[in-house]
Amino acid sequence: MESIKPIGKLTLKDMIENNLYSGLATGLQQLPVPDTLTMKRKKLKVPETMEELTLNICYGQRIFLTRKEDNDFGAIIRIMDGYYYPLFTKKQWNEEKALLFGKIVITCKVIELYPIAIHMVNLISEMAEREQKLLHREPSKIEKAAGIEKLNVFSELTAIDFLRTNMGKTEEEVLLTPYDECLVRFMLAKETADFQERYMEEIKRQSEPKNKFK
Numbered sequence: 001m002e003s004i005k006p007i008g009k010l011t012l013k014d015m016i017e018n019n020l021y022s023g024l025a026t027g028l029q030q031l032p033v034p035d036t037l038t039m040k041r042k043k044l045k046v047p048e049t050m051e052e053l054t055l056n057i058c059y060g061q062r063i064f065l066t067r068k069e070d071n072d073f074g075a076i077i078r079i080m081d082g083y084y085y086p087l088f089t090k091k092q093w094n095e096e097k098a099l100l101f102g103k104i105v106i107t108c109k110v111i112e113l114y115p116i117a118i119h120m121v122n123l124i125s126e127m128a129e130r131e132q133k134l135l136h137r138e139p140s141k142i143e144k145a146a147g148i149e150k151l152n153v154f155s156e157l158t159a160i161d162f163l164r165t166n167m168g169k170t171e172e173e174v175l176l177t178p179y180d181e182c183l184v185r186f187m188l189a190k191e192t193a194d195f196q197e198r199y200m201e202e203i204k205r206q207s208e209p210k211n212k213f214k
Helices: 012-017 019-029 050-055 059-065 072-089 095-100 110-135 141-145 148-167 171-175 179-207
Strands: 036-039 042-045
Touching: 012 019, 012 072, 012 110, 019 110, 036 072, 036 110, 042 072, 050 110, 050 179, 059 072, 059 095, 059 148, 059 171, 059 179, 072 095, 072 110, 110 179, 148 171, 148 179
Parallel strands: none
Antiparallel strands: 036 042
């Protein structure tokens, strides 16, 4: 008969390889979020707020963290890879190496990983909601008629191209730029576009012939 590991020693690798532990996921998600995550005896701080999360990531990490996974295991590994690879290795962000970093992530204890992952998902959702609030612009009737929604699938590439041009950097340099700096660039571009639209509307309004009998 297969021996059962105590939950305090259970790793993500154990859960991936043995269906015996599959029923634990719901309970593990409800555990309190620890202050630190232990990786190979290193203690790494868990971000408390969305602001702390975004302060510690570059734009490449932001892209990586917001990509979808097909299952919970994949999502947990992606989140931990995406946030902790540079903190653990003390190296610059590198997507390919971060994916390989998953070999270390799966050795972590699930009593830490699960609640931290749920907490991080919430922080990433807050980040996405803030971006939507700060950067969303309702398409004009002309843009809608022209099918602007078809460009949505290219939004990631479009954003990188904008930053590359705006900052005069290579794509690799853009991906290593602090996230908060990139957000400010997007915000400035939106405010500039909004101003130009209001300006043109005002010019148009003032140039319209006035009705003398009004």
